[in-house]
Amino acid sequence: MHFRQLTCTSVLLACAIAVFAAPAPIAERDYDNEIEARGWDAHMIPRYRGNDLMAEAYRAAVLEARAPPKVVPRPAAKPVAKPAAKPPAKPAAPAKPPAKPAAPAKPPAKPAAPAKPPAKPAAPAKPPAKPPAKPGPGGPPPPTKPGPNKQCGAKNGKGKRAFDPTCPSNTLTLGGVTRPISKVGEQGNSAVTYKVDGGWPDPTNGQMVTAYAKTGSRPGTSFAEEAKWLAKTDQLLAEGTYDGHNFIVFHGVSGKFKIQDTSFFMTLYPFMQKGDLKSCEAAVMKKIDLIVKEAKVYVDKYGILHTDIQPGNILWDKAANDPTLIDWGRAKEVGKWSADIEAAVRKQAEFSHLKGEEKLCHDLSK
Incomplete structure (x- = not known):
C-alpha cells in the first residue's frame, strides 16, 4: 500500500514535470528533501495525493523551491549631488576715468641774475706770534704792547681811565714817569705783577732797563717791607x-x-x-748746591738773606746753571754767612724742591 502511494505520487510528479517542461525529474530523494524543507508531515501527503488541486499546489511549491532565489534589486543609489557651482564673481568695477590732465607747467621763471664775481680773496692771516714763555718777575716781556685804548678801567673824568687791577693792561705813572704795563701770566694770591712795556728808566743813569711793577689786588695793600729789601739790594x-x-x-x-x-x-x-725718583732727586740736588751759592752772594754783598727759597721764587737760564732769586718780601738782615745759615738755606731748598707742594720729581710710571 505504501509502495502504491509512492508510485502514484511519482507518476503524478513525472506528469507534472512533463507537462510543465520541468528541467529535471524529481528523484525520491528530492521529494523527501522537499517534504523536509517545507516542513510537511508524512501523514499529510497521502491525504492530498489524489487531489489534483493539491497536486497543482504541490507542483507550484516544488517549482518555487527549485527556482533560484529572486534577486532583490538594490535600491537605486541616490545620485550624488554635484556641488553647486560658485556664482560667478561680480564683474570688477569699471576703471575710474583718467584724471584730468595736469595743468600745463608754468613757464620757467626768468633766469637769475648772474652771480656777482667773488670778492677778492682775503689776505692770508699773519702767522701767530710765538707764544711767550711763562713770564715772572724778571722773565721775558710779553709780545704785545698795550696802548691807552686797551685799558678797561672806568673813566676818571679827566679823559683817562682809572687804574683797575682786573684789566690785562693799564698805564702807570710814578715819579713823573708814565709807562704802559701788562699783566704777566702767573699771579700771586694778594699781589698783581705787571711787565713794564718798553722798560723803566734807571734812576742812577736814566737808561731804560727791564722792569716789573707790583701792586695789591685791593687798594691800600702795602709793599713797604719788600721795597726796603729791594732798595738794599739795588x-x-x-x-x-x-x-x-x-x-x-x-x-x-x-x-x-x-x-x-x-x-x-x-x-x-x-x-x-720709570718711577726712578732717587735718580731724579739726585739730579735736582745738584741744582740745590747752585741755589745755596746764590743765597750766599746776597748775604756776603748786602747782609740780606732770602728766606723764601722755593721753585716759584727762582729764575734760571735755559740750561739751569745760573739761578736768580726774586720776590724779596720775606728777606731779613743776617750780617755774615755761617754754617748754620747755610744748613737752614739748604734744608729749605731741599724740602721745597723735593717734598713740598712745588716738588719737581713725580712718579709717572703708574
Whole structure:
C-alpha cells in the first residue's frame, strides 16, 4: 500500500514535470528533501495525493523551491549631488576715468641774475706770534704792547681811565714817569705783577732797563717791607701810589725762566716715567748746591738773606746753571754767612724742591 502511494505520487510528479517542461525529474530523494524543507508531515501527503488541486499546489511549491532565489534589486543609489557651482564673481568695477590732465607747467621763471664775481680773496692771516714763555718777575716781556685804548678801567673824568687791577693792561705813572704795563701770566694770591712795556728808566743813569711793577689786588695793600729789601739790594727803581694803589717798580731779569721751562727739567722725565725718583732727586740736588751759592752772594754783598727759597721764587737760564732769586718780601738782615745759615738755606731748598707742594720729581710710571 505504501509502495502504491509512492508510485502514484511519482507518476503524478513525472506528469507534472512533463507537462510543465520541468528541467529535471524529481528523484525520491528530492521529494523527501522537499517534504523536509517545507516542513510537511508524512501523514499529510497521502491525504492530498489524489487531489489534483493539491497536486497543482504541490507542483507550484516544488517549482518555487527549485527556482533560484529572486534577486532583490538594490535600491537605486541616490545620485550624488554635484556641488553647486560658485556664482560667478561680480564683474570688477569699471576703471575710474583718467584724471584730468595736469595743468600745463608754468613757464620757467626768468633766469637769475648772474652771480656777482667773488670778492677778492682775503689776505692770508699773519702767522701767530710765538707764544711767550711763562713770564715772572724778571722773565721775558710779553709780545704785545698795550696802548691807552686797551685799558678797561672806568673813566676818571679827566679823559683817562682809572687804574683797575682786573684789566690785562693799564698805564702807570710814578715819579713823573708814565709807562704802559701788562699783566704777566702767573699771579700771586694778594699781589698783581705787571711787565713794564718798553722798560723803566734807571734812576742812577736814566737808561731804560727791564722792569716789573707790583701792586695789591685791593687798594691800600702795602709793599713797604719788600721795597726796603729791594732798595738794599739795588733792585728798586720806583715806588709810590697811583689811583689809590701802592706800587713798587724793580729791576727785571731778561732771558730767565722758571725751572719747569728749562732744558734741564726735560732730562728729569725719563727718571719720572720709570718711577726712578732717587735718580731724579739726585739730579735736582745738584741744582740745590747752585741755589745755596746764590743765597750766599746776597748775604756776603748786602747782609740780606732770602728766606723764601722755593721753585716759584727762582729764575734760571735755559740750561739751569745760573739761578736768580726774586720776590724779596720775606728777606731779613743776617750780617755774615755761617754754617748754620747755610744748613737752614739748604734744608729749605731741599724740602721745597723735593717734598713740598712745588716738588719737581713725580712718579709717572703708574
